[in-house]
Amino acid sequence: MxxxxxxxxxxxxxxxxxxxxxGQVGEALVAGTDHAVELVHVSTHGxxxxxxxxxxxxxxxxFVTAVRQALxxxxxxxxxxxCKDLPTAPLEEITLACYPVREDPRDALCARDSLTLAELPxxxxxxxxxxxxxxxxxxxxxxxxxxxxxxxxxxxxxxALGPEADLDAVVLAASGLHRVGRDAAISExxxxxAMLPAPAQGALAVEATTAALAEQPWFAQRLDAVxxxxxRAAIAxxxxxxxxxxxxxxxxxxxxxxLVDAETTELSDADGEGTAGVLCLRALAIRxxxxxxxxxxxxxxxxxxxxxLSGPGSVPTELxxxxxxxxxxxGAGEILAEARA
Numbered sequence: 388m389x390x391x392x393x394x395x396x397x398x399x400x401x402x403x404x405x406x407x408x409x410g411q412v413g414e415a416l417v418a419g420t421d422h423a424v425e426l427v428h429v430s431t432h433g434x435x436x437x438x439x440x441x442x443x444x445x446x447x448x449x450f451v452t453a454v455r456q457a458l459x460x461x462x463x464x465x466x467x468x469x470c471k472d473l474p475t476a477p478l479e480e481i482t483l484a485c486y487p488v489r490e491d492p493r494d495a496l497c498a499r500d501s502l503t504l505a506e507l508p509x510x511x512x513x514x515x516x517x518x519x520x521x522x523x524x525x526x527x528x529x530x531x532x533x534x535x536x537x538x539x540x541x542x543x544x545x546x547a548l549g550p551e552a553d554l555d556a557v558v559l560a561a562s563g564l565h566r567v568g569r570d571a572a573i574s575e576x577x578x579x580x581a582m583l584p585a586p587a588q589g590a591l592a593v594e595a596t597t598a599a600l601a602e603q604p605w606f607a608q609r610l611d612a613v614x615x616x617x618x619r620a621a622i623a624x625x626x627x628x629x630x631x632x633x634x635x636x637x638x639x640x641x642x643x644x645x646l647v648d649a650e651t652t653e654l655s656d657a658d659g660e661g662t663a664g665v666l667c668l669r670a671l672a673i674r675x676x677x678x679x680x681x682x683x684x685x686x687x688x689x690x691x692x693x694x695x696l697s698g699p700g701s702v703p704t705e706l707x708x709x710x711x712x713x714x715x716x717x718g719a720g721e722i723l724a725e726a727r728a
Contacts, residue, residue: 392569394425395606398463400453402539403429404563408591409467411566416465416593416609427463429454440585450508455481458596464606465595469563470587470622475630482600483697485593485610489618492643493591494520494582496575497547497564498556503575511555514546518639518675518726520558523582524546525677540564544572558582562589583641583671583682586625590618616691617646623697624668627707632672632715632723639726644703646689663691668706673720675726680720685710 395417398407406426413424430453439634451473454466456667459480470486477483496504504527507513514536515521521533534554536543540563547557593610600607621644634640646664666689671682687706711719 394423395465396425396427396463398427398429398457398466400454401430402568404540405467405469408469409564412467412591412593413465414612415487415525415613416485418609420605420609422605426661428559429457429463430652442688450473455594458594464599465593468594470590470592471560471585472636473592473626474555474635475626477655480596480598481594482597483592484595484600484607484617485614486622487591487593487613488615489621490565490589490591491576492584493561493579494558494576494584494588495564495573495584496558497544497562497572498554498574499547499552502556504577504581507531507555512553514543514554515559516543517558517585518637519585519641520582522545522639522673522675522677523641526673526680527581527677529677538567540567544569546573558632560584560588572655579643579669583669584643585636586629586640586642587622588643590622592622616696620666620689620691620694620696620703621645621648623667623701624707625670627704628670628711628714629707631711632719633709634672634723638723639673639675640670640723641673642668642707644668644706646691664689665704666703670710670714672722674722679718679722681714681717681722683710683713683717685713 395413397409397413399405409426415422451468457463458466500508509530510532512532514534516535516537524531524533524613536546536557540559543557543559546552547554564570564573615651624644625642628642629640632640644666646666648664665686667686669684671680673680685706687702689702696703698704
C-alpha cells in the first residue's frame, strides 16, 4: 500500500452485501488519491455454518474473527464490518478508525402481497434470525408464529417472496436491502417506536492496525475524511450500553441513538446552549417471548466540534453506560440471564 498507484486491500466476507458495502467504503477511502481498491475475500465461521442459530455457533464475533486475523497477518490493509456484528471489547493492535455515514437503522418487513405488520393474518409465519426482532414482533403481535431463518439476503427474501415461499414475511435490516438494491421487497419500514433496532444497526465500521495508521499518512487522512462524527457519537453510546449490559449481538437487546437539534428536545435552554445538538439514546432488554420488557431513554447535550465522541470517558460512552446501569437496576440483567440460559 506504500507505493503510489498501489491497491488498498480490503478484507471482506464474500456475500453480495459484504462485497457491496466494502466496495463502497473502499471507493470513498481512495477518492482523490492514485490508489485503487482490491477486495480480498475472507471466509468466516458464520459464513461456513449457514444453518445453525448464531447464538449456538458463538454469536458475537462469528463474522469478524477471521477478517480481523487477516488484518493482523498483513494480508489485508483494512477491514469493513457491519458494525452490529462487531464485538464491543477493543483489541490493542487494531484501531476502529472510521464510521461512514450511517444508513437507515430501521428493520424492514418483507411480506407477501405487500402486507404490513398490522395486516398480517392471525397466525402468520414470520422469519427472522434475531432474538431481538422475534421478541419485539411477539410483543406487538403475540398471535404470530415467529420462526428462525438464516442465510444471505436473497435466501431469506425467497422464504417469503420466492416461488416456493414457506413464510408469510421475513424481517431484515433496511440498510442491507438499500445497499444491495432490494428496496422493492420492503412492504413496511418498521418505526423505531415499534421495533427498536439492534445497537449499531445500519452502521459500518472500518478497522486498521495501529501500525498502518502510523506508517500511512494519506490513509489516516482519508479515514478522517470519511468518518462521520454524528454516526461515531451515536454508535459509541449504543455500543457502550451493549458492553455494560454484557450482551452480545445475538442478545434480545435494542438501542438507538440519534443527534437532534437542541431546540426540539425537552432539555432546558441552559443544557443545550452552545451545543451542536442533543444525543438521545433509547434502549430495551426484552424476554424472547415478548412478555416482559425493561426500557428507558437518556439524553445529553453534545458538541461535535468540541466533545470527545468515542472511547472511555467520552460523553456518548458515559451516556450509554448510565442508561445501561438504569436498565440493570430495573431487571434487565435477569432478562438477559434467562436468554443466555
